[in-house]
Amino acid sequence: MKITINGNIRNFKYESMTADELVLELKLKGKRFAIEKNGQIMPKSLFKEFTINDGDNLEIVGAVGGG
Amino acid sequence: MNKDELIIAGRSFQSRLLVGTGKYRDFKETRSAIEQSGSQIVTVAIRRTNIGQNEKEQSLIDFLPTEEFTYLPNTAGCYSADDAIRTLHLARELLDGHNLVKLEVLGDPKTLYPNVVETLKAATVLIKDGFDVMVYTSDDPIIAKQLEDIGCCAIMPLASLIGSGMGILNPWNLEIIIDTLSVPVIVDAGVGTASDAAIAMELGCDGVLMNTAIATARDPIMMANAMKKAIEAGREAFLAGRMSKKLYSASPSSPVSGLIK
Numbered sequence: 001m002k003i004t005i006n007g008n009i010r011n012f013k014y015e016s017m018t019a020d021e022l023v024l025e026l027k028l029k030g031k032r033f034a035i036e037k038n039g040q041i042m043p044k045s046l047f048k049e050f051t052i053n054d055g056d057n058l059e060i061v062g063a064v065g066g067g
Numbered sequence: 068m069n070k071d072e073l074i075i076a077g078r079s080f081q082s083r084l085l086v087g088t089g090k091y092r093d094f095k096e097t098r099s100a101i102e103q104s105g106s107q108i109v110t111v112a113i114r115r116t117n118i119g120q121n122e123k124e125q126s127l128i129d130f131l132p133t134e135e136f137t138y139l140p141n142t143a144g145c146y147s148a149d150d151a152i153r154t155l156h157l158a159r160e161l162l163d164g165h166n167l168v169k170l171e172v173l174g175d176p177k178t179l180y181p182n183v184v185e186t187l188k189a190a191t192v193l194i195k196d197g198f199d200v201m202v203y204t205s206d207d208p209i210i211a212k213q214l215e216d217i218g219c220c221a222i223m224p225l226a227s228l229i230g231s232g233m234g235i236l237n238p239w240n241l242e243i244i245i246d247t248l249s250v251p252v253i254v255d256a257g258v259g260t261a262s263d264a265a266i267a268m269e270l271g272c273d274g275v276l277m278n279t280a281i282a283t284a285r286d287p288i289m290m291a292n293a294m295k296k297a298i299e300a301g302r303e304a305f306l307a308g309r310m311s312k313k314l315y316s317a318s319p320s321s322p323v324s325g326l327i328k
Contacts, residue, residue, distance in 0.1 A: 005118055006115040006116070006118060007115075008118075026118055028116070028118075031116075031126070032126070032128050032161055032162075033116050033161060034157045034158070034160035034161035036153075036157060041156055041157060041160050043160060044160070044163075059115065059157075060115065060116045060118065061113050061114060061115055061116055061157050061161065062113075062114065062115075062116040062126060062128075062161065063111040063112070063113060063126070063127055063128055063138070063140065063158075063161060063162075064089075064111065064112050064113075064114045064126075064127055065087075065088040065089040065090070065091065065097060065111065065112065065127055066087060066088060066089040066110060066111055066112025066141055066143050066278075067087030067088075067089045067090075067110055067112075067141070067143060067229070067230075067256075067276075067277075067278030067279065
């Protein structure tokens with residue numbers, strides 16, 4: 001499947017995956033971040049249940065220096 | 068004096084200096100300057116995460132743990148109420164439900180002047196959604212009062228434009244805002260050097276938020292220390308109550324009797 005992450009298209013060998021699996025795949029485990037799928041926030045508590053499918057648009061954000 | 072705390076939405080703080088975390092050379096300098104400043108509240112921006120580049124890359128949070136500092140995620144770079152609301156919902160998820168935020172909605176990329184109409188819209192929604200909103204705004208006393216009335220927990224008028232270092236351009240408006248409002252008034256943006264911070268506190272502001280003045284000083288760590296002292300000196304001068312101003316005085320400081328003849 002092809003999904004868009006932070007504006008870049010990425011290919012994955014799976015047909016769909018859970019948010020938990022995506023986090024492992026992107027090596028984000030243990031980091032502080034938040035994910036939005038197609039404009040909706042995916043709560044961390046539901047990462048095991050949320051599925052990501054072909055064509056989904058994800059924004060993954062973190063905290064950076066700012067004023 | 069030791070119980071003079073800053074209370075924001077039920078949270079209490081000993082330091083009245085709030086600092087940004089941008090524009091430093093590296094995270095180590097960020098950490099040292101903020102430690103030196105004594106600040107307990109730090110602002111952060113919300114941006115896209117680098118994906119898959121470098122797993123070992125350290126992040127701001129590694130240097131400023133959320134257990135040690137109160138994070139104030141901001142909406143810097145947002146030009147509409149919708150963008151600001153979206154950003155802060157992401158921030159709340161990112162920080163595991165932390166709901167104290169800094170709202171700023173800008174109106175113009177050249178001056179970074181706030182768009183108060185969009186700011187009011189965004190604040191209304193965010194407060195309904197359960198956020199404690201500290202809000203960046205212009206030094207317009209009417210807008211400041213409206214932001215308080217809709218439920219913002221701190222009003223943060225600019226001293227002058229973001230990153231300008233021009234200092235306090237309209238102390239009279241700030242005084243009106245301080246006199247009119249009950250929630251904390253925190254000067255945000257425009258402070259250039261220690262005396263600007265001291266003046267803000269002498270006017271009766273409850274705190275000052277700054278970033279560029281510290282981060283872009285030749286020695287940011289020394290400037291952080293200077294700002295800490297300026298905030299404390301300004302606060303104490305305000306609490307002590309200054310003498311009244313007179314063009315000249317017929318009351319010399321030394322006794323008029325006992326002069327040698």
